[in-house]
Amino acid sequence: MSGINDFAFKMGTVNGTGSASANGLLMQAIFRMGIPVTGKNIFPSNIQGLPTWYEIRVSKDGYTARPSEVDLVVALNPATYAKDVATVRPGGYLLYDSSWPLDPTLVREGITILGVPFGRMCVEAFTKDRERTLLRNIAYAGALAALLEIDMQVIEGMLNEKFGKKKSLLDANHTAIRLGYDYAKANFTCPLPFHLAPMDATGGSILMDGNTACALGAVYAGATVGAWYPITPATAMMEAFKAFCEKYRVDKATGKNNYIILQAEDELAAAGIVIGAAWAGARAFTNTSGPGISLMQEFIGLAYYTDIPAVFYDIQRCGPSTGMPTRTQQADLLSLAYASHGDTKHLVLFPADPHECFSMSVEAFDLAERFQTPVFVASDLDIGMNDWMIPRLEWDDAYRPDRGKVLDAAALEKLPRFSRFLDVDGDGVAARTLPGVGGKGAYFVRGSGHDKHAAYTEDSDAYQEVVDRLKRKFEHAAAAMPKPAILRRKGAEVGLVTLGGCDAAVREAADRLQEAGIAADVMRIRGFPFGAEVAEFLGEHEHTFVIEQNRDAQLRSLLMIELGVPRDELIPVLDYGGMPLTAKVVVDAVSARVAGVPA
Amino acid sequence: MTSIAKPPVKHPSSRQNGIGLTLRDYEGVMSTLCAGCGHDSITASIVQAAWEMELEPHRVGKMSGIGCSSKTTAYFMKQSHGFNSVHGRMPSVTSGAAAANGGLTYIGVSGDGDSLSIGVGQLCHAIRRNVNMLYMLENNGVYGLTKGQFSASADIGSTSKKGEANEQAPIDPILLALSLGATYVARSFSGDKRQLVPIIKAGIAHKGFALVDVISPCVTFNDHEGSTKSYAYTRQHEVEAVEADYVPLRREITMPETKGAVTVVQMHDGSSVRLRPTAPDYDPTDRESAYAHVRACQARGEIATGLLFVSEGARDMHELARTVPTPLVDVPFEALCPGQAALDKLMARYR
Ligand SMILES: Cc1ncc(C[n+]2csc(CCOP(=O)(O)OP(=O)(O)O)c2C)c(N)n1
Ligand code: SF4
Ligand SMILES: [Mg+2]
Numbered sequence: 005m006s007g008i009n010d011f012a013f014k015m016g017t018v019n020g021t022g023s024a025s026a027n028g029l030l031m032q033a034i035f036r037m038g039i040p041v042t043g044k045n046i047f048p049s050n051i052q053g054l055p056t057w058y059e060i061r062v063s064k065d066g067y068t069a070r071p072s073e074v075d076l077v078v079a080l081n082p083a084t085y086a087k088d089v090a091t092v093r094p095g096g097y098l099l100y101d102s103s104w105p106l107d108p109t110l111v112r113e114g115i116t117i118l119g120v121p122f123g124r125m126c127v128e129a130f131t132k133d134r135e136r137t138l139l140r141n142i143a144y145a146g147a148l149a150a151l152l153e154i155d156m157q158v159i160e161g162m163l164n165e166k167f168g169k170k171k172s173l174l175d176a177n178h179t180a181i182r183l184g185y186d187y188a189k190a191n192f193t194c195p196l197p198f199h200l201a202p203m204d205a206t207g208g209s210i211l212m213d214g215n216t217a218c219a220l221g222a223v224y225a226g227a228t229v230g231a232w233y234p235i236t237p238a239t240a241m242m243e244a245f246k247a248f249c250e251k252y253r254v255d256k257a258t259g260k261n262n263y264i265i266l267q268a269e270d271e272l273a274a275a276g277i278v279i280g281a282a283w284a285g286a287r288a289f290t291n292t293s294g295p296g297i298s299l300m301q302e303f304i305g306l307a308y309y310t311d312i313p314a315v316f317y318d319i320q321r322c323g324p325s326t327g328m329p330t331r332t333q334q335a336d337l338l339s340l341a342y343a344s345h346g347d348t349k350h351l352v353l354f355p356a357d358p359h360e361c362f363s364m365s366v367e368a369f370d371l372a373e374r375f376q377t378p379v380f381v382a383s384d385l386d387i388g389m390n391d392w393m394i395p396r397l398e399w400d401d402a403y404r405p406d407r408g409k410v411l412d413a414a415a416l417e418k419l420p421r422f423s424r425f426l427d428v429d430g431d432g433v434a435a436r437t438l439p440g441v442g443g444k445g446a447y448f449v450r451g452s453g454h455d456k457h458a459a460y461t462e463d464s465d466a467y468q469e470v471v472d473r474l475k476r477k478f479e480h481a482a483a484a485m486p487k488p489a490i491l492r493r494k495g496a497e498v499g500l501v502t503l504g505g506c507d508a509a510v511r512e513a514a515d516r517l518q519e520a521g522i523a524a525d526v527m528r529i530r531g532f533p534f535g536a537e538v539a540e541f542l543g544e545h546e547h548t549f550v551i552e553q554n555r556d557a558q559l560r561s562l563l564m565i566e567l568g569v570p571r572d573e574l575i576p577v578l579d580y581g582g583m584p585l586t587a588k589v590v591v592d593a594v595s596a597r598v599a600g601v602p603a
Numbered sequence: 604m605t606s607i608a609k610p611p612v613k614h615p616s617s618r619q620n621g622i623g624l625t626l627r628d629y630e631g632v633m634s635t636l637c638a639g640c641g642h643d644s645i646t647a648s649i650v651q652a653a654w655e656m657e658l659e660p661h662r663v664g665k666m667s668g669i670g671c672s673s674k675t676t677a678y679f680m681k682q683s684h685g686f687n688s689v690h691g692r693m694p695s696v697t698s699g700a701a702a703a704n705g706g707l708t709y710i711g712v713s714g715d716g717d718s719l720s721i722g723v724g725q726l727c728h729a730i731r732r733n734v735n736m737l738y739m740l741e742n743n744g745v746y747g748l749t750k751g752q753f754s755a756s757a758d759i760g761s762t763s764k765k766g767e768a769n770e771q772a773p774i775d776p777i778l779l780a781l782s783l784g785a786t787y788v789a790r791s792f793s794g795d796k797r798q799l800v801p802i803i804k805a806g807i808a809h810k811g812f813a814l815v816d817v818i819s820p821c822v823t824f825n826d827h828e829g830s831t832k833s834y835a836y837t838r839q840h841e842v843e844a845v846e847a848d849y850v851p852l853r854r855e856i857t858m859p860e861t862k863g864a865v866t867v868v869q870m871h872d873g874s875s876v877r878l879r880p881t882a883p884d885y886d887p888t889d890r891e892s893a894y895a896h897v898r899a900c901q902a903r904g905e906i907a908t909g910l911l912f913v914s915e916g917a918r919d920m921h922e923l924a925r926t927v928p929t930p931l932v933d934v935p936f937e938a939l940c941p942g943q944a945a946l947d948k949l950m951a952r953y954r
Binding site: 035036082210211212220224225226228229231251252253255258259260261262263264265266269270272273274275276277278279280281282283284285286288302304306378396397398399400402403404405437438439441442443445446447448449451454460483575 | 660683688698702725943946954
């Protein structure tokens, strides 16, 4: 890295001081200059006063993974000075607030240290304490604009959009951005060797986070019932769903809502609400994170055993237990795949980015109703809460929900008898009825042992017939799950298998490996159960690495359990410290293992 | 030879109601509960009430948790849709079903274990949410299905079958519901069909959450001397606060004239309940006096029964959420999906 439109910088600040909006401004300005950009917000699990970082990566080649190294660090949080200065790459830059004497911890050989008296300038320019604190962030954005050549016109245009209606705020922001900009221009050689130059590479793209995209998908899929209990990092999804519903789901004639959101007393109740609503025939969902999934276990088994469609979004965070609520992980894979006691197996979708969050969100409802079973969308904090550069979302107006096999009164009329769990088509999916339908349509849902006619049973054969049908259904679902995304290179002897948000880093790693003489194919798994393509890929390479963000190699376990792949054929690459994956982790792991390559 | 024509005897269960259904049509599969179990009597009252109200069976959702009591949804209205869920979680499942399809009648059945221990949170929150449902709490003071452990409704000093005494204070579902703002709160006794049937009917007609706590002796584990949830104890200590009669829409008022003042409460569907206090100063529309009455009875070791509190006109879950009058399951997809044009427009916001 490090060049025109190819570098990364990072701001170290204290949360609750208003840095988030300055950081967002910088990222969006770069995006509007037509340059591919990624932002990762690394924030603490509290409201005010703890360290927070924002990393921005600019990549003319369109790499969106977290950067492996940082060219410039803005160190504004004394509590993390030591850590922050250490992350600057050799030859890189450090920007600090020179209102106070240079802290000795910030001094390091081999980097350039730039001081701007942000605090003092803001004290002089503004009168209110709050303004002084908030606008210090805008001032550093101004200094960065000068150092990195961010188009000031773009920035000022964005300030106008944002504060246009509040004249005093607008003026203050303009003053602050100029303070930083002018100081940097006057005192440093601007721009730095690595900086920006306008491109035309983001025209077809948007910046969106995965929670927003999941919510929008739920709206487009026609979900009418949302139930939830607040939890980081899933909360924003329901907030987005609510905002979209307020925009799109208010009946014009009556002013009444075409949706209902229930904030439940806990995640158990949220799951119960979704299951009750789905039984009644609505498209219903809940969004949560690991602790919530743990609480929902019993209900998930009920829905599985009674063939009730339900959509669960798991925005994964670092476990176990409360873990690190504001750090990312992919550590719920096993607990989703086999959620609940007894023999259970579930359909799971693994979106790689917000674009896929949108499409898979819709797909989740179709799969749930088609297979009459719980479906999980396994997103994570990195996908859910960070803004990603993704292609604009598209919608096909011809889309109609796949409601699966539902018998209405007319269809029931033709049947001699309605047997709720009778597998007529051999695919394990039995036709259901919805409450309210008359005639023979009524049946009794029970989580206790039941036979194919939905009657209570303790008979071994009758019980087994039902659970065997569920197994058959799961096997049939494998072919309906989204196919893996496979990228092939000529003569590849290395296979890289991954899922979800690791995708960007793994694809970038494959490029780096190629440069080092290692050709690697990449397979990103997009759904569970695995289809035939997944099994095929696993046998194709001399070395197959499974890259995922958890300690226990959970994806690898699933591959071993479900496909019978021998343990030693899958080399785990595990990254579970809670940060989004970087290409370097993958490159290092592969190079260390594959002979004849300098590590 | 002369013969005298036998007058046709119509068995009561073959009489048809206004929609042409007999009591039989409102029955379910054969009960598997112990002979004499209070729960079976409650089932009979539900059957009677549903028949009298002329409920269309397929427009009813029968909801329950786990327990002997929760099993009983299978024993009435076999033509209705039933959902026997998991232990203590019937309120959330019913909330979801009612959210999706508010056009159906929901009859929930639960036990004191299901409602007051594992599911006490869900019960409280369904009351707060004001889900439009009838909630039958079949209260026997024990966990019947798991063989007789004390439940949270067992009174202090009440003894188990083995003779040990309960020492923890009970949760009284009536006081709980009153304090949470429930708008229909009643208590009855499984053995008192005359009192229970109108209470059930009015509870079904009530818009919002209707709690009916029914003392329902468990003959196997809690119907002995020393139990305050036994037939004998309840018969001796029951104090009826008000006599209730449910008056369906467009039907003549059948309640006999009485001396006491009668309160008529109009239900949202046009039907009404007529309430005649048996104590001269009892006001069933006043939450405070209901609370005081139940407490006073409790202090005397008595069980307050009857329709203890009712208030029509509170907003239910759907009104609180301002949902369309059409059940959400019937809203066409076209009204739910904003479409490509809207998405295109929206994309500008993310640039
Ligand atoms: C999660 C869970 N824990 C425990 C049980 C075991 N269990 C079944 S019924 C029951 C108690 C039921 O008591 P109550 O609701 O009073 O019903 P009753 O049998 O007395 O009518 C218990 C503890 C269960 N089914 N599920
Ligand atoms: S154990 Fe008790 S509650 Fe259960 S069926 Fe028997 S009598 Fe009824
Ligand atoms: Mg009980």
